[in-house]
Every structure is written in C-alpha cells, then in structure tokens.
Amino acid sequence: MNYTLHQLEIFLKTAQLQSVTKASESLYLTQPAVSIQLKKFQEQFKIPLFEVVGRKIYITEFGEEIAVAAENILNEVKAINYKALSYQGKLAGKLKVAIVSTAKYVMPYFLADFMNENKGVDLIMDVTNKAEVVSALENNEVDFAMVSTIPTNLKINRIELMQNKLFLVAGRNYKFKGKYLSYSEFKKLPLIYREQGSATRLAMEKFIDSRKISTYKKMELKSNEALKQAVISGLGCSIMPLIGIKNAIANGELQIIPVKELPITTNWNLIWLSSKNLSNIAKSLIEHIETNKEVIIDRHFNWLGKY
Incomplete structure (x- = not known):
C-alpha cells in the first residue's frame, strides 16, 4: 500500500x-x-x-x-x-476556544495576529450558544470561552474585551412616528427571539420583563444570521447585537428603532477557569490580548462609537 x-x-x-x-x-x-x-x-x-x-x-x-x-x-x-x-523554541499545539454565536464577529480579530505569529498553533473554535459554551468550559473541554454574560456558577478569570450593544431593529419597510417608539407600540410588534440558552435571548427577555411589556412572540431561531435574515425579510422585529448587523444597517436592509433605555449594553469577556492549568500557548494568548487589546479595538471596532 x-x-x-x-x-x-x-x-x-x-x-x-x-x-x-x-x-x-x-x-x-x-x-x-x-x-x-x-x-x-x-x-x-x-x-x-x-x-x-x-x-x-x-x-x-x-x-x-x-x-x-x-x-x-x-x-x-x-x-x-x-x-x-x-x-526550536516556538509555540506549538492546540488552542481550544468556545464562543457564543455573535462573538464570531469579534473573537477572530483578537486571535488573528497571534495565530499569524505562531504558525505551530492549531486553533479549534466552537461556535454555539451560551449554555453549551459554559458547559464546555466547566467540563474543561476548552482553554477559553468568549461570552457577554459571566457564568455565576463557575470560578473564572477574565479579560474584559469591549462593549456589546443591543438595539431594537426592524426591516427597511417598518415605519413609526415620533422620536422614540412607545412601549404601547412596542407591545404590538411581532418579535423574533433567539433560542433558549442564548445570551441575546436572555438580555432581550430581561429588558422586556423588567418593563412589564406584554409582547407577541412571532418565532424563535437558532442563529444570529437566521434571525437577521428573518428581520430583513419583514417577518418581525428583534433586539440584536450591533456587532452582527453592521453591513445590513449600512446598506439599508435593517433600521434601528429608537426605544427609551435602549441600547442594552453588556461586555464581551474572554474567560477561563481559575483552576485551569494553562498551557504556554494559553498564557501567551492572554499576554498578547492584554498587550494589544486597545489597538485591536481601535483598528477594527472604532465604528461602534457612531451608535
């Protein structure tokens, strides 16, 4: 053979x-x-x-x-x-990262230079929902996780990366009157949700429940991309992270609907178990991000300041 x-x-x-x-x-x-x-x-x-x-x-x-x-x-x-x-004195091995689905618009930028500088490092990045990300971290299946909501049941260390803003968005044909959408009008919206276990779903429900808004749930979808396409098509409205809809807003497919007390602002965090015995690769990545975080944000995400 x-x-x-x-x-x-x-x-x-x-x-x-x-x-x-x-x-x-x-x-x-x-x-x-x-x-x-x-x-x-x-x-x-x-x-x-x-x-x-x-x-x-x-x-x-x-x-x-x-x-x-x-x-x-x-x-x-x-x-x-x-x-x-x-x-040869070079970093070599596997780097395992689990991220929530909307973090796919962020995490690659914090990894790109590190991966390009260390050709012997193989990246395995799992993109899923918050519940599965936390489970992978808890079971020591990954080195790091990227989330916008810190799990309270785990002892973790973290690096706060950047803000995550969530706005109410609708398709281009939706029309409303006034400077802000009133809560009475909000109640009439057919809302599209992410699936249970999603951090975006949790933030959306927390906002709605805390204001005692009775809403009409049109449907729920399992990915940010599917949710975006559903809103673009006119199936309904949703509260979505700005990071994943930049182009759709820029080309007029989506519009931000002003609502008092929106956007919801959380933070993206790179987290790892406090008890984790970090590899040299993991330690080097932490050092790289801590050193270059502000440069990466300024280079790739300064457009967020416009919203």
Whole structure:
C-alpha cells in the first residue's frame, strides 16, 4: 500500500462530514480533487470504504475502522510537528476556544495576529450558544470561552474585551412616528427571539420583563444570521447585537428603532477557569490580548462609537 497523509486527511474529513462537498469546502479543495484522492485511496483496499446512494455518501463498517486509524495517524504526525517546533523554541499545539454565536464577529480579530505569529498553533473554535459554551468550559473541554454574560456558577478569570450593544431593529419597510417608539407600540410588534440558552435571548427577555411589556412572540431561531435574515425579510422585529448587523444597517436592509433605555449594553469577556492549568500557548494568548487589546479595538471596532 502506498497511500499518502493527504489521502488520509481527505478520507477522514469525508467520513466525519459524510459529504464530499462539505469535505472539499472544509479542506479548501475542489470537489473533483477530493473525489480523485478518495478514488485513489479506495483502490488500495479490496473492501469498500464507502458507498454512494443517490447523492449521499455512506461510510462502511470497514471504512469507519480505517477512519479511526487515520485520525490516530494524523494526530501522531501533528504531535511530531509540535515537538519539532517546541525544540526550536516556538509555540506549538492546540488552542481550544468556545464562543457564543455573535462573538464570531469579534473573537477572530483578537486571535488573528497571534495565530499569524505562531504558525505551530492549531486553533479549534466552537461556535454555539451560551449554555453549551459554559458547559464546555466547566467540563474543561476548552482553554477559553468568549461570552457577554459571566457564568455565576463557575470560578473564572477574565479579560474584559469591549462593549456589546443591543438595539431594537426592524426591516427597511417598518415605519413609526415620533422620536422614540412607545412601549404601547412596542407591545404590538411581532418579535423574533433567539433560542433558549442564548445570551441575546436572555438580555432581550430581561429588558422586556423588567418593563412589564406584554409582547407577541412571532418565532424563535437558532442563529444570529437566521434571525437577521428573518428581520430583513419583514417577518418581525428583534433586539440584536450591533456587532452582527453592521453591513445590513449600512446598506439599508435593517433600521434601528429608537426605544427609551435602549441600547442594552453588556461586555464581551474572554474567560477561563481559575483552576485551569494553562498551557504556554494559553498564557501567551492572554499576554498578547492584554498587550494589544486597545489597538485591536481601535483598528477594527472604532465604528461602534457612531451608535
């Protein structure tokens, strides 16, 4: 047998995603390139690794065993590379971060320079809702988490990064009278919520409940992007983080509806367990962010001051 590490990587990614299309996107390859390498890899085995039914690919039992072996081999290769870089005095290894979905508009900017300066660091960033982010941190599955609401049940250390402002927004065709939308008019709005466990949902409910506003819940959606598109289409209104709707506001797809006591202002925080035995990579990232935080904010987020 004469298969390559490249073929192992392609087969493993295809097995994990069960899709040639998704594997090619994940590996930044064309679909034909992935298909060719899968064919060459399969030719080295007399037993089928996968079968195609319709347009869907299914991994066989034998294929699943090969996928496990491939993952082990690739992990060992990464370990060798990490050790080689470590002996050269460079940072090497994995950095695991869990972030709430709206933080995807923020966290990459705080990581970009650090990752570019440390080529031996592999970033694994999970984007999910607040409940799952906190769970990953509590179970020591990640080095850091980025949230706008600090979990009260955990002993954590944190770096306060920047403000997070949430406004009431509507599609371009919504019309209202006066300087501010009254609470009586607010009650009539068909509101679209994020799912339970979302920090945006929590902030929105806290604002509405504290003012005893009886509202009409139109629907709930599981991602900030889906929520944004629903509001743009005119399905309803929502209270959303400004950070994720900059372009939609700039091109007129969304409009901010002025309401007294809005925006809601929270803060983005990078957090980690106080008891966490931090790796050299984690310690270096903390130092990098503490040193460069203000420069990063000024370079990438100074537009927030206009709102």
